[in-house]
Amino acid sequence: MATMETKAAGGIGDAVLRKEDRKFVTGEGRYVDDLRLPGMLHAVFVRSPFGHAKINGIDTSKAEALPGVHRVLTHATLPAETGVLSASNPPGSDVRQPEQPLLARDEVRYVGEPVAIVIADDRYIAKDGADLVLVDYDPLPVVCDAEAALADGAPLVHSEYPDNAAATISHETDGFAEAMQGAARTVELRVVNQRVTPMPMETRGCIGDWQQATGEVTLYTSTQVAHFVRTFVSIVCGTSEAKVRVVTPDVGGGFGAKLNTYREEFAVCSASRAVGVPIKWIEDRSENAVATIHGRDQVQYYTAGVDESGKVVALKFDAIQNNGAYHQLLTPSISHLTVFMVPGCYDIQNISIRMRQAFTNTTPTDAYRGAGRPEATHGIERLMDAIADDLGMDAAEVRRVNFIKPEQFPYSSSTGLVYDSGEYDATLDEALRLSDYAGFEARRAASEANGKYRGIGLSTYVEVCGLAPSAVTAAIGIGAPGWEHSTVRLHPTGKATVITGTSPHGQGHATSWSQIVQTELGIPFDDVEVIHGDTAFQPYGLGTYGSRSLAVGGVALYRSLGKVREKAREIAANLLECSVEDLEWTGTSWQVKGSPDRAKTIQELAGAAWAASSMPEGVEPVLEATTFHDPPNFTFPFGTHVCEVEIDPATGRIEIVNYTAVDDCGNVINPLIVDGQVHGGIIQGLGQALYEETVYGEDGQMLTPTLVEYLVPSAADVPEMTLARTTTPSPSNPMGVKGIGEAGTIAASSAIVNAAVDALSGLGVRHLEMPMQPARVWGAIQEAKA
Amino acid sequence: MGQTITVTVNGTAHTADVEPRTLLVHFLREQLTLTGTHIGCDTSTCGCCTVHLDGEPVLSCSVLAVQADGCAVRTVEGLSEGGELHPIQQAFHENHGLQCGFCTPGMMMTALGVIEQNPQASDDEIREALEGNLCRCTGYQNIVAAVRSAADQMARS
Amino acid sequence: MIPSTLEYTKASSIDEAIAAVQAGARPLAGGQSLMPMMRLRLAAPGAVVDLGGIAELVGVCEDGDEIAVGAMTTHRAVAADPLIGEHCRVVAQAASGVGSLVIRGRGTIGGSLAHADPHGDLPAAILAVGGAVIARGPGGERRIEIGDLITSYLTTSLADDEIITQVRLPKGNGRSAYAKFHRRAIDWSIVGVGVAIGADGVRAAATGVADRPVRLAGFEAAINGGASAEEAARAAGEGIDPTADLDGSTEYKRHLAGVLAAQAHQAAQG
Incomplete structure (x- = not known):
């Protein structure tokens, strides 16, 4: 950490009040439902009322006849290159990736699965229209419990997978069996981690705006991972990633529910392309309960081999994860994270793990806080008490x-x-x-x-x-890296803009990042602006999830600040006519060692770097630095x-x-x-x-x-x-x-x-x-x- | 189909034509573009849409816009005056009583009702009175502190 | 989140309201029950008539041996009313626990009764004191004892063209109390029990144990027969057969009815 002579309020470690707050307490936050574009129409999805059913036909004529309804799109009429993609393929798990079309084609596999999309002048009419879409279903047998789904003779969620098995992750250390056999006693425990729903107070919502003339599409969406959404929109909608812009307005909570790419995000883009105007969809709460991912839903069987001192000498963990009907962005990897942490904070070197994942007729599970x-943790901590x-x-x-x-x-x-x-x-x-x-x-x-x-x-x-670490995400089959981006840009006046690839939705990054800037560069907290959430003007960022923002994005910022500080040092040495070794950093300026009267503040150096009239040999104008930090x-x-x-x-x-x-x-x-x-x-x-x-x-x-x-x-x-x-x-x-x-x-x-x-x-x-x-x-x- | 209504919102009279089924919250958000009032549920459970109707906190999802004809509505946009934050806004800021900010407007509007009805409310009474407003971020501890602090501040002034 | 298309009128008198109801409109009282159902499209009235502009439907006054409560009196007003507090405390207590502070400021006693939710607190509290409603239709007024009003899940014996104008609460039920059990503070009661100790003995009525509020005959018989509250609590489950659901088993709810009856009985004595 940089040397600091005095610790000004607003720096690292201070309980600074958040700079984000004012817009939120005055009602000036801008969430996706607060945005309106010229000519915008509104979408309501028609969803399956059955856990599992065959679709015999869809009659949209009554809905289309309703004044104010513009179009009703179904699988047959909504253009898309592919269905929803999962980025999760744990190696050696025989993971299966069922097709998840944007709108159900001939079968629905969970209550709430989208079947049609009604586009109308306003949300009221779109809802009226949705009630008029007639879908002819033949109900099929359902299975919702994961253990039941893996049992012989269970109804099949996907007829092509005759055992409902989605993936199996196995791991056993050498010597496990001997260690277990030699244990003085064994303790067994079955633990159910029930299914829960993230329920951010803001439901999901998005606006797709496809420019017919240029093929450019802008998606405004309540997400934690704007760049990832952009990549997938380009693939699913079949367009260049360079033509896709994803804008994240203020996000009213995520908790993992918005660490995903959803059918509706692709569907509004595709529908906008089909209809020719921007299309907005805002999820109702009761829709959110079925259409947005759920979390947990894992049954665990523990057997601990224990010696007389209470030391666990061997641990067997056999679990079943309910993946739901399809794989969302990271579904098969979530229980992989459980696998990693089975031993908790305990020194348990002999371990045997099996994590079986099952398809069921339920909403997909994925990352929840x-x-x-x-x-x-819940399992091992229950086990310790047992x-x-x-x-x-x-x-x-x-x-x-x-x-x-x-x-x-x-x-x-x-x-x-x-x-x-x-x-x-x-x-x-x-x-x-x-x-x-x-x-x-x-x-x-x-x-x-x-x-x-x-x-x-x-x-x-x-x-x-x-x-x-990106090498690790690759090794465990997650099709996304784990690095993060930051750019620090000093303006001629000495004010700073930070562009971060993290995507805050309540975490207060603007405040924390400003504190880091104040401490590391000496630019006052209030002189720092932090921007995020628009793929048009920020380099690729991975977003906010997995408690990563500070440890990866914050460190990326720290490293960019270091680069700026060092560049400023070269400029200062040139201006002060000394060598860079003669300078010391005071926390706010570079000064000649021991000579406070011979110093240049960071603001002066920002101005000088912009003016560029007396730059050292080979140094480019402007104090600006970018870092892509991949954590070790x-x-x-x-x-x-x-x-x-x-x-x-x-x-x-x-x-x-x-x-x-x-x-x-x-x-x-x-x-x-x-x-x-x-x-x-x-x-x-x-x-x-x-x-x-x-x-x-x-x-x-x-x-x-x-x-x-x-x-x-x-x-x-x-x-x-x-x-x-x-x-x-x-x-x-x-x-x-x-x-x-x-x-x-x-x-x-x-x-x-x-x-x-x-x-x-x-x-x-x-x-x-x-x-x-x-x-x-x-x-x-x-x-x-x- | 439409009915003409006049509603005074944050001191300004608005006359508009509305469909009778229009919810007050949609009237405020869509027709008056006062988007500070949010929608968090469809069952009157979350309190995000709380506004004051003739001085009383109400769920604006449970009032038809036509029912507000001739009434005065105060929304979060009407709390601060002349750039000065209202004590309840200041208290939420100072106590870190918000994170994502989505529940905050409704939470503050209910809190004002609480303070009005029971200026001396204890922490337990504040918690009880906020039973109809959900927040998924803060765990409520700082919200309770904010409401208590605002009550003290308002009692002093 | 979006109601179906409807027509709206606001009545300025009871007669106007009845005329509208006769023409097919659904009465809209405080809207705290009907509006959520309309948003979820569980209810889709083609027309509503707003009772909020009828001054004579609001307020509490003494009328002989009874307290007359205007149907449009809010839960908050009922909870705070000194007359009700003195003569029918159980009703004031039940009103003070309905929904949330914001809901109590708008929801009404008449609306709650007409909605007839099988987990509503007010019907049980009013049944405990032996209250009644006055319903008015085109043919005039009639009195409906509370036990005859709610006939089933969300169903009353009101005629299609009748509205509740008044709730009648008998005086002399000062020694009464309401006890309820729910999971979150905002939630409907899983079970709630009102107990009133009147001149002719103890009456106990429960919500959440049937498709309508019911008297706890087992508890009443035991306690009036001299049993201790604990003994009577064990008898409270006799004759009731609550439906098992996510909130608990039939057995659990029977048990709760006894626990709450004993609690309310204890509190009623104070």
Whole structure:
């Protein structure tokens, strides 16, 4: 890090208020539904009401006769080169990639699959028109549960795949079988990580604008990955990538739901080409519930071989992932991330893994906050409690016995990762202290005196983020690299523009990136503008997901700032008539060592570089630099969350009475933003633990199609949280940063479930599945008592 | 089919022709291009579309535009005056009470109703009163802090 | 998110409203139940008549042994009304828990009853005190006891051309309370129970356990027969057969009815 004599407010490490806020609190945010183009028409999709059906025919005549309806397009009339593409082909997994046409051709395979698109003057008429499209269906047998789908004789989702198998990822270390055989005892556990729905408060939406004369197409879309959408639009719509522009306006939350390329994005482009005007589609919430990817839906079978000290000497993990009816952008890779993190923060060198992925008649699953890692963490953290229970050990102690020790870093895991840095005991110690773990038994007794069950639960997690080294993404079959872009441009006045390839949707990159600029280049926070989200004027960027923005995009920015600073040094040396070695950086200027009166501020140097009248030999005008940063490794944030609950045996309701999180994400740019990410992350994990589940009925109908049935918690339903941090910098990047966007979600669910199981352990309850709704908890109590 | 209505929005009277089925939120967003009021659900669960109708917070998805004929509507665009942020806006900013910003306008409009009805509200009462506004980003902790801080600020001024 | 085409009129008197209803319009009260159904196109009335402009439908007053509550009185007003609080606390409590703060400011007591949601709190609370509604149609007014009003899931005994104009709450139910259980704060009750301790004994009525609000005969018989609240709670599930769903099993809901009845009974005594 650059030397700084004074630390001005607004630099790295300061809790600076966000520069993004003003437009949002005044209603001047511009989300995709706020945009309107001249001549724009509106689209509503007709969607399958069946989980699986043959399409005999589609009668669009009534809809087309409705005044105000311009066109009704179906598979037969909507032009496209290909269907939706997946970028995920895990090697050795025999992955199958079923065709996913933009509009269903002759078969629908999940409720909500798009069948036709109605284009009309406004959304009201388009909806009326959609209700008039008559589709003749023959319902077919459905299967929604992944284990059932892989069983013999299950209904087939795709008739060409006679076993519903989508992919299988297998991995076993040498010596696993011997180690398992030699284990003193084994502990088994089945864990269900239920299907959930991301539910960003802004649904998806997009506008396609195809210029007939030039063949240029602009797609405005609520996405996390604008460039990736551009690449795929060019392929799917059959046009040059150079003619496709993707614009990301303000995005109202993503959580992985918008880390994708969807049928509707291609369809509005293609429809705009067919109709000749811009076409807007905005997803309704109940449409979002079926048309946007879901997350999780994994059943896990653990067998741990354990010695008498509680040390896991061998671990077998056999799991089934529900992929849904088709493969979206990364579907087969999500459970691959689970595979990577099966051992968690524990030194488990003998491991056997099988991850079977299944097709079902459900909405495809894909990345949802944490993407594969929450499943791994939830399972291994439940397993650690099961081992502690089996051995009669304390839950914290069994973790300590198994932790990877500080001196083992960089640590090569049995699943092929190299963990960068960690000090797991430190977050555990701090979390136990803050949560008064030692005083818990007294609190438990007090609750019992009041007729309540009280429990405490731990989650000691590590996660893999900062996606990703490009060689690794290639090796694991993801058809996209993991580098990130940044450009720093200094204007003649000394103000700066940062162009970033990251794609914030609530993370506050404009603020954090400005802080980095202030610290590294001495340009005041307020003099920095950060722009993103328009492929027309920014080089390729990979976007925002996988807690990568700071660890990859931020580091790309850091490196560009270094380039600018060094170029400025050469110009300063020329102006000050000295050698570059004679200069020292003060934090805001280059000065001759020991001579504060002989200095040039960065602003002066920006002006001089623009004026270019006295440039050193061979140095180009203008202070501007670009970096494409490909990280050498992932980063591995970690921490300990402690949850304490009280359960009312009369109703089964779980009340969280205490929640403490100690996280370590390396160096922190803005503690305010980091805390905000942790808060939000925990509450999404809590949502999964207590409230949320996407449920399909036996007939393939979704039973949770609106926010009335799908229980996103409100302020009234969640607790206050206590946060703290330790700091273990990552050695993998010069800023020592990791990532924090997903950690809270990855950590939270197991802490909460462990607490609830602990509360009921005296009754003999050994496990609870999520969501732990009151009826389920009450049922477990009755069963244990019976 | 259309009916002519006059609605005073943020102090300005607008006369317009609307289809009777037009929701107030669509009237505000599409006809008046006041896009600060958002739509987050279709079941009256999320509160994103909350505005004030004659001084009372309402879900603008649950009111027909024709029902607002002759009424005064205040939206998020009407909160700040002369470039000065309203205390509720300032408090959301200062407490990092927003991330993606999508729920924020509705959250603030409900919060103002809460403060009006119970200026001394405790944290628990604030949480209870915000039960009809969903946020997927913040985990609510900073929103509660923002509402408490705005209530204090408004009580002082 | 988009209602079907409709015609809209705003009535300025009850007679005007009835004329509109006779012509086929659906009454639109606070809109907090009907509007969401229209947005999802679960309801598609070709015409609605807005009752929001009829002054005589709003307000609470004493009328002999009863309290007369205008059908268009909002949940917030019902919850805060001193007369209702004094004489029919269970109704005020139920009103204070409907929906959210914003919904309570617009939703109405008459609208809730006419909507007849099997998880609605107000019908159970009013059944607990033995209330009634006054319905008016072209032929005049009639009184419908609350137990006769809601006949099934989202169905009432109102004639097509009748509207609820008033809710009648008998005085003397000051010792009463409402207890409900739901998952999120905003959610409909899984089960809710209103209990009133009147001159002729304890009445208990539940929502969420049938397709309409029902009296908890088992609980009432036990408690009026001198059983303890705990014993009576165990009897609360007698004769009810709630539908199992994502919120819980039949057995769980029966159990909840007892737990909530005991809670409400306890609170009613205070």
